[in-house]
Amino acid sequence: MPELPEVETVRRSLEPHMVGSRVVEVEARAVKLREGIRPADWHRRLLGTRVTALERRGKYLIAKGERAAALFHLGMSGRMVLRRPAEPRAPHTHLVLRFDHGIEVRFIDPRRFGVAVVLDLDRLDAHPGLARLGPDPLGGDVEGALQAAGRSRSPIRSVLLDQTVLAGIGNIYANEALSRAGISPLRRASAIAPRRVRALAEAIRAVLTEALEAGGTTLRDGGFVSAEGDGGYFAVKLEVYGRAGEPCLRCGGTIVRRALTGRSVFYCPRCQR
Ligand SMILES: [Zn+2]
Structure with missing residues (x-):
């Protein structure tokens, strides 16, 4: 998607x-x-x-x-x-x-x-x-938007997919940003310390910027291409998305996949809390 x-x-x-x-x-x-x-x-x-x-x-x-x-x-x-x-x-x-x-x-x-x-x-x-779109993560106040949503008892992955919180994030980059920030996608938004919210805001901006520079993510099953027919090259940098059963790039543990409201989450249970 x-x-x-x-x-x-x-x-x-x-x-x-x-x-x-x-x-x-x-x-x-x-x-x-x-x-x-x-x-x-x-x-x-x-x-x-x-x-x-x-x-x-x-x-x-x-x-x-x-x-x-x-x-x-x-x-x-x-x-x-x-x-x-x-x-x-x-x-x-x-x-x-x-x-x-x-x-x-x-x-x-x-x-x-x-x-x-x-x-x-x-x-x-x-x-x-x-x-009702929230701010754009590339130009807007990401940390402020996350703080405003910080009383939510929903899992943080669901908060990131909520387009009224931040506009433009979907399942791939939600999982990737959470991996970089070391936060479990299943953790309640309300249970994330302010210091970690800041780290997450930074991770969101970084992962989206890098993906944009790479021309987006084209998965192995095809899908996304630019209007000129080019695939994007960010897939090679994915840390967790689509990597269930493969080793974590940080600790060597195993990336797991769980279903959460119909959309998979991918994470390392050792590195992401
Ligand atoms: Zn790990």
Whole structure:
């Protein structure tokens, strides 16, 4: 599932091709995603529009136009790719935006947990996905956000996945940041000392920054690619995620996997308390 570094990687690869360019053709299939796609909306409100900005908020991408904005979320398996019109379309291509320079942006989502909707500019901030987003871990006050959530009796991993606390963290980087900070993903948020909260804030920023520099994480089963089709290289630096049964890189003990609200946690029980 694409998280902040992957979505930001996609944003950076799309930006030079979208911002300042005009949408001259729209092909939209009426598919049921988590949200979207209503073809009439795309034709009526996005066709002919020049994109003025491509922004990221948490895991959402927002292409702002002159009259309306397109809001995207890649869900579990979504991709946004740049292609020439003659290039064959991947299965599950639900939306194609052709720009005045001839390149297409295609939205592909096999598992259909994504979002691709058109919104009025003045309705954007009220969208349920955006309205309650917490600060961005790369620019915002991570420590303050964690302190504010510090009375929660939920396991810290669940707090990190809560997009209203911090926007953009998913299961891979939550597990990795907790590993670096030496904190068990199962520990209650309210039972973490302030000194360790500070260490966790630092670990979150570091792991996301490094992953972004590596172009995101592409796991062995494939999945994430940038808009230009490149995989990311952060997977080689994962300390715990996906490494159940393998030795801990710090102590040589065994990384374990547990289920927690349907999403796995990976950790070293010796190094993470
Ligand atoms: Zn260990």
